[in-house]
Amino acid sequence: TRKTQELAQQREQSAAEIATEKARIEADRANFQAAARLVALDDRLQQFANVDWQALSQSDPVAAQQQFFQYQQLKDARGGLVAQIQQHESQRALQEREATARAMQQANEVLGREIKGWSPEVAKELRAVAKSLGADDKSVDSIREPWVVRALYAQKVLSEMTAKAQAKPPPPPATVVKTVTGGAQRAAVDPDKMTPEQFAKWRNADLRKRGKL
Numbered sequence: 001t002r003k004t005q006e007l008a009q010q011r012e013q014s015a016a017e018i019a020t021e022k023a024r025i026e027a028d029r030a031n032f033q034a035a036a037r038l039v040a041l042d043d044r045l046q047q048f049a050n051v052d053w054q055a056l057s058q059s060d061p062v063a064a065q066q067q068f069f070q071y072q073q074l075k076d077a078r079g080g081l082v083a084q085i086q087q088h089e090s091q092r093a094l095q096e097r098e099a100t101a102r103a104m105q106q107a108n109e110v111l112g113r114e115i116k117g118w119s120p121e122v123a124k125e126l127r128a129v130a131k132s133l134g135a136d137d138k139s140v141d142s143i144r145e146p147w148v149v150r151a152l153y154a155q156k157v158l159s160e161m162t163a164k165a166q167a168k169p170p171p172p173p174a175t176v177v178k179t180v181t182g183g184a185q186r187a188a189v190d191p192d193k194m195t196p197e198q199f200a201k202w203r204n205a206d207l208r209k210r211g212k213l
Helices: 004-046 053-059 063-112 122-134 137-141 148-167 196-209
Strands: none
Touching: 004 063, 053 063, 063 148, 122 137, 122 148
16 A cells, blocks of 8 residues: 555656646746847847937937837837746746755655664765765755765765774773782692602601691
């Protein structure tokens, strides 16, 4: 059931992404056409750049009025196109920020399940790992795929294990050597294992030691 639900969610997400991409393509096409019309309007407006309106109105008032009216129409049309293009750019930037936020949320959900202890602090550490491998800030900021983050995490763990293995062990603590004083200890003697001669010698020595001989 869980797999079926996940598959249904993935299909819905894919359908939504396809619809969003189609809308984006249509909006980009319309914006491209608006930009083309803007270039054409600028070319037509350039024709009025050197017109002496005062002299033209004195020599031919009707023509001056007609051309000035056409000039104003072109300026108004240009202003509308500029506003349309700016609105498209603002909307496109908003869509990109929203898409980035969704991608980051999805990536964090995946990484939270697959990387133990995932947190903003770990993400910051992985940024440092990526930069140590030669990535710049722009490249790091563009990372969206969870597998790239998992690879950076594996590199982080490997580097920590390598550094730990190469670290020198601490010297053993100094120990105080105790000096044993006194006479030399005599080895234990077992009379049962002596020969008669050895037993007699040992017995005499023991008696002399105790003052009985």
